[in-house]
Amino acid sequence: MQEKSKNVDFVVIGSGPAAIAAVSALVRLGRPVTILDVGMELEKVQTNSLAELASQQKFEWSSATLQTISPQRSVQEGRKDLGHAKLSYGSAYSFAGSNSPLNLLWKKGKSFNHSLAKGGLSNVWGSSILPMRAADMKDWPISLTDLEPHYKAIAEFVPNTRSGADIDSILPSYSSKSHRIPLSSQARFLLKDLKSNRDTLRKSGIHFGESRLAISAEGDSHRKSCNLCGRCLTGCPYRLIYSSAHSLDDLLASPLVTYLPGRFVERVESSNDTVIIYGHHTTDSSSFSIIAARVFLGAGVLPTANIVLSSLPAEKRRVRMLDSQYFIYPIFRFSSAPFTESEEKHTSAQLFMEIDDPSISPYLVHIQLYGHSDFLVNELEATFLRIPMRWKWFRENFIGRLMVAQGFLHSSHSGSIDLELISSHNGQTSLSTSCNPSLLAFRKVIRIGWKLLTSGLKIRAIPLFPGLKFPDPGASYHSGGSFPMSSQPVGSQTDILGRLKEHPRLHIIDASVLPSVPATTITFTVMANAHRIATAAAALEPL
Template structure:
């Protein structure tokens, strides 16, 4: 049993928040969070607060314009524009965490967040567990994970409803139910119920979204995808704000952690203060690294005495797929149209009986970004009647394939500036083509299209570049026993052989990345690791190189 210990936590995103949540429940545990701490600009925060103080009828158009500013269309048929939150790019702003990262065209280089709250400040809020069968291949079982899924869902609000998805992916916690669904979603669900047996026989299950937001308070103002003015969508920043009010939690901002290590029975984090440039060291009994899958990977590669010359990260690759329906709904931009614009329904395609190999497509109703994605010829004023008819029929799906059916992300480190993080080359391995499973997914969706009136526009399927799904990890995966050849693995407590006081707790330790949603499992696994330290299940062994598993 851990008693009166000190702990360092690197990062403030979902995994770091889950660690701090577990540790700080014990008043005798002292927690210090080391974070870059990027924040929304004051003028945008002020505009958001003014909108939140009233209802949409009282909104100042100037404030609304500030918080809904979007990126310009990319002009690339294969690029998904970088998302904004309250009109800001601050979750992606480089404060040193991505400097020196490069890759071929199409590679996502915004792979680590400097924001307080990490990428949960700009995510899509989908929450589902991994299937039980996933854990049959891990050194961590479903029974190990389930109580930590529940502990996280006691902190994270869950909006969803029991449906066919629960057969493989149980809700695990009370839900608030979703707000009223948009007309396109309601039509698809009605058709699914009428043809449920046939659609499922053809390999597709339809269900409502599972979302981390306070749905009971939603007024359907339509700003979900640009940033909820009422902050109803969960962010790890909300948890960190609550925890930092506890007397045993300190959050230190403007710190870039550049090295980690261990001296005797003390874990060490070497940081650079972004305001002064000065370097300092923090020591504690344990160190938990939750800088995100790529952020943690980079930090570890720069800290190991003999890092691997290259490694591969598992990614659940993303594809974007528009759907058209023959039966139109009312114009989603009409004066009476009010909707929430997060993911509303999911298409699940299982390729076995145990829910191991699946593809999942998150389907979205209209939001203003749809206009940016229309061909230029349809964005002009003269084309308004045509674009109106397109928008009355259009849904957009963001789909995912499991990591074992997706190309990996190759990571090649290079020496960086003295004392700083290493530089990284990222990308898919040479010769990477379109995954075979994607073809099977598209064939199934086409087979059920007449029953759902949801026709995949196969000529406009785009496969996102390396790292763009943000569902990646596995650079130092949990493994049974000896890590073996290739990249080093971690024990079930996220420890590399070099260190027994340092725990990796984010996506970097996941043995695989299924197609279903990612963040809930990252948080539950981080909570499991931290809880194991408190209960003594993760003992220490000062003979470095033989961490106890």
């Protein structure tokens, strides 16, 4: 059954960070906006458990209730259709599986997936929030100055913790209301060692500080403050880690915002005056169409690619997606901090390290340092270390010295992913993905490890090379650039407002339009750019 076409002014597709940034910009300008979203939500059992936990103090939490929101390895191992996915509150709802209306075909590598959830991948992100550095966006058709007012606008509703002067000097927070979250004993002692060698480390291009996270550690009128329960990596019971779903709920209080979940967008058609959106309802597969003056597409890089390629001629249905690849080094400290496994602490990234060394890369290398957590212990128990970890002495003296460094490379030094829309004989389409690993990226990772090793006496820690993990492109979920902005767009490039020449009123606003993907995390920049595009596009349309 075909739903009758509706006429609206502005439509935003998706509810992830980019989409919500655009909605926020439009609402601020007094523009009515309709949001189309699949909008998958957390299952009822976990939702009820979270409501119970959120109303209680930590000492009141029952183990039975906590178990319902705890990650179960069997859940992920039993869902091979998820690819590389992180569970949230013990659920895989944030990642689309084999029943997704977007048919993904992995030709080479299966290191990533897509989200059709309300809030998108912000339900499972690491919450690190950093802007770009001007020197890292020289290939962009816009400047850092163009983004700065929009970083500030995003910082008004996305929380962030304070990182200290060393990080702030090269990567400002753009926020006037940041706050601190207590460090673990491991992180405090490492930070002390780093500070004692600050000048020497700076000269070698190593900057450091407390992590900057999108966490409302102090709580608000609706949520209790952080109680350092250590469940950050599997889902905060108080929902203090930012998700764009939180902002969506706030925006729905405005009469300007209409939210239509259960809509999967398939393609668009454009004219000089309107955009026609075609899709189907996820509940009964009935089709719908909506006519809009302007459309802002922020569905996430894979769903966005599927929509755009389905809306282009057959000869233009292949693009290359960029990636900021990540790597992991276990870090072994020379001495153990006063440490107990039961210490109350947050388990998100404790410290940041930015490596600015032209001999390695002209771009910043971003490193996030994690300390002990139940998540880390569970991962170690799945390795050969499970036997010695049964001994108390080993756990206290080994785990107390072990931290994890998760690093990110700029997309210029990372692998990539080819995307192609393929039609079958029955008319159905699949989005084919093929990973292109990079030997250069691996070499960069080894050189970064060597720099950390040769700085070991100053850091009072060394990387454990045998424990290096370097997943395929896409696994970081810091991907984009499939329809990059350009001052003179050709082919699949877009203009500075995210528009392809075939679709002058369709604005792509998510990471798909980034000309390059920074190592310094992606979400803050994606949101600022989406806010910029929506603000500028709204000015093109009369009130």
